[in-house]
Amino acid sequence: MTHLDELKDAMHSPPDFLPAPLDLQQVMTSGGRLRRRRRFAVAGASALTVAALLIGGSQLAGVGGRADSNPVAAPSAPLPSAGDSSKPEPVPSAGNSSAPGIIGTIVETGRQAEDRRWILYMETSDPHHLDRSLTLILGRTTTGFIDDFDPEITASDPGDGRLAPGFHAVRGGLQLAGRSTPTFGYYVGDAARITARDSATGRTVEAERAPWSSYGGETEAQIFWFDFTEGQTPARFTDISAYDAAGTRLHVHG
Amino acid sequence: MARGDDDFIAFAQASSSRLQRAAYLLTGDAHQAEEAAQATLVRVYAAWGRVRRKDPYVYARTVLTNLVTDQWRRPMREYATETMPERQTPQDVGDVVSKRRWLIGVLQGLSPRERAVVVLRHFFDASEAEVARELDLPAGTVKSLNSRALAKLRITALRTETEAGVGL
Numbered sequence: 001m002t003h004l005d006e007l008k009d010a011m012h013s014p015p016d017f018l019p020a021p022l023d024l025q026q027v028m029t030s031g032g033r034l035r036r037r038r039r040f041a042v043a044g045a046s047a048l049t050v051a052a053l054l055i056g057g058s059q060l061a062g063v064g065g066r067a068d069s070n071p072v073a074a075p076s077a078p079l080p081s082a083g084d085s086s087k088p089e090p091v092p093s094a095g096n097s098s099a100p101g102i103i104g105t106i107v108e109t110g111r112q113a114e115d116r117r118w119i120l121y122m123e124t125s126d127p128h129h130l131d132r133s134l135t136l137i138l139g140r141t142t143t144g145f146i147d148d149f150d151p152e153i154t155a156s157d158p159g160d161g162r163l164a165p166g167f168h169a170v171r172g173g174l175q176l177a178g179r180s181t182p183t184f185g186y187y188v189g190d191a192a193r194i195t196a197r198d199s200a201t202g203r204t205v206e207a208e209r210a211p212w213s214s215y216g217g218e219t220e221a222q223i224f225w226f227d228f229t230e231g232q233t234p235a236r237f238t239d240i241s242a243y244d245a246a247g248t249r250l251h252v253h254g
Numbered sequence: 255m256a257r258g259d260d261d262f263i264a265f266a267q268a269s270s271s272r273l274q275r276a277a278y279l280l281t282g283d284a285h286q287a288e289e290a291a292q293a294t295l296v297r298v299y300a301a302w303g304r305v306r307r308k309d310p311y312v313y314a315r316t317v318l319t320n321l322v323t324d325q326w327r328r329p330m331r332e333y334a335t336e337t338m339p340e341r342q343t344p345q346d347v348g349d350v351v352s353k354r355r356w357l358i359g360v361l362q363g364l365s366p367r368e369r370a371v372v373v374l375r376h377f378f379d380a381s382e383a384e385v386a387r388e389l390d391l392p393a394g395t396v397k398s399l400n401s402r403a404l405a406k407l408r409i410t411a412l413r414t415e416t417e418a419g420v421g422l
Binding site: 003004006007008009010011012013014015016017018019020021022023024026027028030031032034035151152153154171172174176177 | 404
């Protein structure tokens with residue numbers, strides 16, 4: 001038999017697990033954005049309440065209806081689809097300024113959860129030093145407006161070298177808050193294919209890829225993800241690899 | 255740097271390892287644990303002005319638990335096993351690491367609800383009422399889940415603590 005204290009000791013020092021250093025700068029960047037979005041939502045709700053009182057509820061019948069039934073405004077910068085990755089659309093970002101925040105191409109995965117589309121994009125806390133500040137975000141959006149981006153997973157390498165040739169910020173698929181997320185990351189280099197092995201089936205699977213660039217193409221990478229299905233347990237992948245057009249294996253480590 | 259950031263950094267540095275361990279106990283996956291702890295701290299930072307003067311650690315615990323256990327609030331079948339692996343051989347039992355590994359293995363074989371109750375009650379030392387509130391479960395359910403889980407973990411302290419008036 002076991003004493004309760006032994007269980008407590010085991011839980012406080014589980015073998016085979018070592019906590020990782022977390023990127024607090026990224027935590028604060030994402031948390032600050034979440035805070036601003038919540039304030040915006042509260043302010044919007046308050047304004048709507050005032051409007052309802054001033055105008056009368058009947059005249060606001062369209063509010064809260066389906067977005068596509070009576071669109072108020074189109075997204076300021078339509079997102080490129082996953083299948084249209086050869087033509088990434090530039091979006092308002094830090095790419096043309098020194099402001100921290102979202103930078104470069106926004107990528108749609110073509111999947112969605114609870115009516116919000118999964119997107120992948122980059123952020124930086126220091127646009128002048130992307131090599132140590134670039135962070136990949138898996139988020140969701142409904143409208144495509146930047147202030148509607150809802151970050152779900154932030155992924156970055158520790159320290160410098162985030163633009164060195166090779167794989168970076170690779171994160172495995174999860175069941176996060178009931179939603180399925182893909183295995184994703186970014187690759188710096190001229191990969192023509194990115195593949196991995198499904199550990200359950202042993203099959204080699206090819207990733208979806210989309211070019212990412214900022215500063216007018218000065219900085220380039222490929223954002224990739226493996227296809228995933230909402231509601232299904234994400235596949236586990238191993239042996240992630242990149243190949244050039246001739247089929248030669250490229251750098252693996254970032 | 256915003257007002258209160260120094261306090262948040264101190265809090266995050268002090269609690270990140272513990273949050274990651276709790277997330278690891280809840281998920282059984284080191285990578286998911288890291289992601290969940292980071293996502294928890296993002297939400298704590300977003301609410302820092304509101305929670306810093308209360309108990310940010312309790313808030314973080316609640317956020318983490320909700321993040322990880324949200325999926326079993328939805329209709330789903332739990333695949334808990336009633337048959338736990340046999341204990342280590344006698345010569346291994348004396349090995350603390352071996353025994354801890356066995357306990358963590360059994361913990362991860364519990365149903366998500368049982369595991370969440372055990373982690374909240376015995377890792378975070380939350381009261382039965384707090385666990386019931388955070389998991390949105392009746393207190394009686396929390397009590398029975400805890401008892402069943404501890405039985406699977408072959409914990410002997412159940413009788414002792416109950417007799418001492420400490421609810422489990």
